Amino acid sequence: MQCIVGGKSRKEIAEELFITSNTxxxxxxxxxxxxxxxxxxxxxxxxxxxxKMLSTADDPALVS
Structure with a gap:
């Protein structure tokens, strides 16, 4: 998921992880x-x- 969100293609991810594009x-x-x-x-x-939700939850200024 991080790779996809980071902009990597399926082919790049497959090569990096040594698995097929079908996987x-x-x-x-x-x-x-x-x-x-x-x-x-x-x-x-x-x-x-x-x-965003997690960063807001960790912000002490927003916790009452």
Whole structure:
């Protein structure tokens, strides 16, 4: 997930992890199903929302 969000292609990820592009495709398909999303752009939005939510929760100025 980090690689996709970081802008790497499926081919680059496969080469880096020594697995096939089809394996990447399968993992993404499973991930999308679990997160109920349908594209890389939705994945990027999901991660951005989570990061924002976590950074807000860690900000002592926002905790009452």
């Amino acid at each position: 990447i495709k399968t993992h993404l398909h499973n991930l999308y199903g679990k997160l109920d999303i349908h594209s890389e752009s939705e994945l990027k939005k999901f991660v951005a929302r989570r990061e």
